Amino acid sequence: MEPISFEGTPKTPTVNFNADTGIVEIKGRSIPENSIEFYKPLVDWLEEYKENAQPMTKVIIQLEYFNTSSSKCILDVFKKLEAVHKAKNPVEIHWYYEEDDEDMLEAGEDYESIIRVPFKMVEIVD
Amino acid sequence: MSFNFQEYFDELNGGDVLFSFKGSITTDLINNVLDSVEVKLQDSDEQSKIRKKVYNVLVEGLQNLYHHNDDLPNSYREKFEDGFGVLVIKKLDDCYKISTGNFIFTENIKELKGRIDRINSLSKEELKEEYKDILNNQKMSEKGGGGLGLVDIARKTGNKLGYMFHNFDEKYYFFSLDISISN
Numbered sequence: 001m002e003p004i005s006f007e008g009t010p011k012t013p014t015v016n017f018n019a020d021t022g023i024v025e026i027k028g029r030s031i032p033e034n035s036i037e038f039y040k041p042l043v044d045w046l047e048e049y050k051e052n053a054q055p056m057t058k059v060i061i062q063l064e065y066f067n068t069s070s071s072k073c074i075l076d077v078f079k080k081l082e083a084v085h086k087a088k089n090p091v092e093i094h095w096y097y098e099e100d101d102e103d104m105l106e107a108g109e110d111y112e113s114i115i116r117v118p119f120k121m122v123e124i125v126d
Numbered sequence: 127m128s129f130n131f132q133e134y135f136d137e138l139n140g141g142d143v144l145f146s147f148k149g150s151i152t153t154d155l156i157n158n159v160l161d162s163v164e165v166k167l168q169d170s171d172e173q174s175k176i177r178k179k180v181y182n183v184l185v186e187g188l189q190n191l192y193h194h195n196d197d198l199p200n201s202y203r204e205k206f207e208d209g210f211g212v213l214v215i216k217k218l219d220d221c222y223k224i225s226t227g228n229f230i231f232t233e234n235i236k237e238l239k240g241r242i243d244r245i246n247s248l249s250k251e252e253l254k255e256e257y258k259d260i261l262n263n264q265k266m267s268e269k270g271g272g273g274l275g276l277v278d279i280a281r282k283t284g285n286k287l288g289y290m291f292h293n294f295d296e297k298y299y300f301f302s303l304d305i306s307i308s309n
Contacts, residue, residue: 010157010161011157031185033153033156033189033192033193065178065181065182065185067182067185067189068186068189068274068275068278069189071261071274071278072261072274075261075262098174100173100174100175101174101178102175103178103179103182103282106254110254110257110258110261113258114258114261114262
């Protein structure tokens with residue numbers, strides 16, 4: 001499978017999805033006006049990945065900002081990862097937040113309560 | 127008496143204004159506002175927690191203006207551009223205040239008012255549940271919003287949403303929204 005590699009922009013995150021290493025990374029900002037367009041290829045990629053998933057998939061989510069339009073799309077990404085996990089190929093989601101950013105921690109906890117995949121909350125200390 | 131836009135706008139612009147705009151809310155405009163306000167916030171000695179909240183609320187406020195503007199007929203264009211909206215950010219003693227304004231069809235008031243009143247009636251814990259419920263169970267609109275924006279703003283600020291519907295003419299009202307971010 002071809003990896004996905006997007007450079008970040010002021011309104012969209014850096015994305016690296018790699019089927020050979022089983023590492024799935026979204027970092028930076030996700031605040032586009034229309035998120036569906038941006039996230040569609042990511043969701044499609046994960047649908048295909050499910051068929052050839054690595055024995056362990058490590059997901060790294062390190063967002064500085066995301067808007068509510070992205071929040072639904074991020075949930076769609078997590079739902080695809082949940083399907084990988086359910087198919088007996090374990091997935092672990094590492095959710096990064098800056099030490100004073102309670103809102104970002106809470107956002108991670110919201111997803112953790114919806115998605116049946118183990119989460120690790122990782123505090124970034126300056 | 128009908129709504130006097132200039133009076134409303136002048137009043138909003140009293141005090142310590144960080145940013146003020148009236149006109150078409152386009153993607154370019156949103157990008158420019160976000161860049162400019164981010165630099166201003168970085169230059170201020172505000173704690174990063176508050177800066178992030180202001181920025182987050184600003185993103186949602188602007189995108190609400192962008193997605194949910196009811197278009198004015200051509201006969202209004204002389205005074206109000208296409209996609210007309212207002213944004214004013216002020217620094218008060220104990221908070222930042224983000225005010226937005228846009229035209230709304232009279233028949234759309236009831237639903238919006240109902241939504242805001244409901245949000246304002248919810249506790250912190252209930253807002254969290256409301257947010258998760260909309261996130262998980264409701265389809266997104268074509269525009270992508272899905273009704274999460276106002277809930278998110280209320281949750282992040284912990285304050286009630288202030289609002290007014292000003293009668294403009296028989297078809298339109300002007301909707302003004304005031305959001306406070308306590309520091």
